[in-house]
Amino acid sequence: MTSDAVQPCPVADAHRRLMDCHTQWHTLHGSYLDPDEFRLNLNSLVPNLRNVTWLLQKQKAVIPDFANWYPAFQDACKKSEIMGWVVKSRNRITKEADLELLSSCQVIWTKNWLERVEGIATFPPRMSTPEIVHSLRHSNTPPVGLITVRRRWVDKALPSWELLAATAEAYSWLSQILWKAHEAFGVDRCDLADRSVECVTSALCSTLIRLPCMDLAQSELQAHFTMSGGVVNEQIERLDSNPTILKAAGERYGELEFPRSGPIENVPGFMKMARTMMERDGYHHTIAFLYNGERGVGTRGMQFEDQNAKMLAFESLADLVESTRADGIVIISESWFAAQTEKEKELDTFFFPARDRLDRTEGLTVHAATRDGRQMELVSMVQRGPNGEAICGEPVDLTVMGANTLAPIRRKWDDMQKRGL
Ligand SMILES: [Zn+2]
Numbered sequence: 348m349t350s351d352a353v354q355p356c357p358v359a360d361a362h363r364r365l366m367d368c369h370t371q372w373h374t375l376h377g378s379y380l381d382p383d384e385f386r387l388n389l390n391s392l393v394p395n396l397r398n399v400t401w402l403l404q405k406q407k408a409v410i411p412d413f414a415n416w417y418p419a420f421q422d423a424c425k426k427s428e429i430m431g432w433v434v435k436s437r438n439r440i441t442k443e444a445d446l447e448l449l450s451s452c453q454v455i456w457t458k459n460w461l462e463r464v465e466g467i468a469t470f471p472p473r474m475s476t477p478e479i480v481h482s483l484r485h486s487n488t489p490p491v492g493l494i495t496v497r498r499r500w501v502d503k504a505l506p507s508w509e510l511l512a513a514t515a516e517a518y519s520w521l522s523q524i525l526w527k528a529h530e531a532f533g534v535d536r537c538d539l540a541d542r543s544v545e546c547v548t549s550a551l552c553s554t555l556i557r558l559p560c561m562d563l564a565q566s567e568l569q570a571h572f573t574m575s576g577g578v579v580n581e582q583i584e585r586l587d588s589n590p591t592i593l594k595a596a597g598e599r600y601g602e603l604e605f606p607r608s609g610p611i612e613n614v615p616g617f618m619k620m621a622r623t624m625m626e627r628d629g630y631h632h633t634i635a636f637l638y639n640g641e642r643g644v645g646t647r648g649m650q651f652e653d654q655n656a657k658m659l660a661f662e663s664l665a666d667l668v669e670s671t672r673a674d675g676i677v678i679i680s681e682s683w684f685a686a687q688t689e690k691e692k693e694l695d696t697f698f699f700p701a702r703d704r705l706d707r708t709e710g711l712t713v714h715a716a717t718r719d720g721r722q723m724e725l726v727s728m729v730q731r732g733p734n735g736e737a738i739c740g741e742p743v744d745l746t747v748m749g750a751n752t753l754a755p756i757r758r759k760w761d762d763m764q765k766r767g768l
């Protein structure tokens with residue numbers, strides 16, 4: 348049994364060290380563009396990450412039931428590339444030498460939903476972003492799609508992970524194990540004081556999920572451009588939790604029944620809800636619900652002004668899939684539909700997006716996909732009344748078509764598979 352009241356921290360040494368790691372992580376992020384500062388900060392963060400479990404193990408005699416739950420964590424750690432890297436790196440830093448850090452500025456070209464090329468070019472980290480964009484405009488990259496310029500630090504021993512992401516991942520593991528230790532003592536929230544960095548509190552994660560502050564900080568290290576010159580901004584509306592949306596929705600739409608099963612099973616329920624909202628408001632925002640099994644792990648509202656911004660919004664959603672360990676997703680959106688003409692079929696790459704066409708029709712779409720390959724898509728065609736009011740038709744099953752917008756999510760799941768996540 349846990350209690351809501353704040354109680355003394357039962358594993359204060361380990362927990363304080365974890366909070367130190369959180370502060371140090373933000374310091375590491377702040378020094379990203381300074382190679383020496385970055386190395387210095389990484390050299391102090393990594394051993395501290397390692398020390399959290401040592402400090403916890405020191406207390407094992409007094410932690411309830413330790414022998415029953417801790418070994419499972421240790422086993423999982425042994426299989427985790429990241430946790431293995433933390434142990435080895437700590438030894439390298441304290442006994443041998445620095446990690447072999449490589450810094451690069453990576454360029455990604457997102458041509459369209461299905462074609463995305465990572466690392467079309469790599470620039471020295473000291474080159475400014477405008478210089479990089481200038482150089483790319485004079486290269487052979489075709490003038491379509493979206494260019495992402497991303498700064499990256501990697502350790503030679505962990506080439507597939509950027510180091511802020513790697514250390515954020517290690518932090519999540521440790522936060523979860525300390526949550527278990529607190530739970531063993533029946534402590535829901537302990538009394539360790541908040542730190543001066545606003546997000547550094549004693550709160551712990553009950554599941555393996557990365558901190559939103561760390562996610563947000565990492566997204567600051569990349570910039571997006573169209574080849575024709577415009578900067579494309581990520582517009583992310585973070586929705587706190589399902590209950591918040593439900594409360595607001597409940598007041599506006601009366602009795603709305605929020606579907607409570609897994610993502611695929613929830614599609615008809617979400618469609619029913621979306622039709623009510625569409626007919627009430629005349630529009631529907633794009634909203635994504637992320638799941639781990641049947642458990643909701645995240646919600647995101649998405650806005651975009653054009654096709655490039657939309658691709659970007661879905662790439663960013665794919666990053667959220669990784670940091671929340673989502674293995675299922677439901678997306679509700681208003682969409683435009685149009686058939687490709689014979690001429691366009693010939694000219695394949697010049698197919699205009701439906702939203703830019705005059706012969707478009709309007710629909711309300713709910714689609715879902717899971718990491719194990721299941722998917723479902725329902726579409727309700729929308730007719731407009733004389734005053735623009737929306738009338739939603741009976742939903743049609745379009746599952747076989749497979750939505751393009753899910754391509755970034757599928758790529759992410761493949762990538763996670765390769766990295767053992
Ligand atoms: Zn504590």
Ligand SMILES: [Zn+2]
Binds near residue numbers: 373558561
């Ligand atoms: Zn933080």
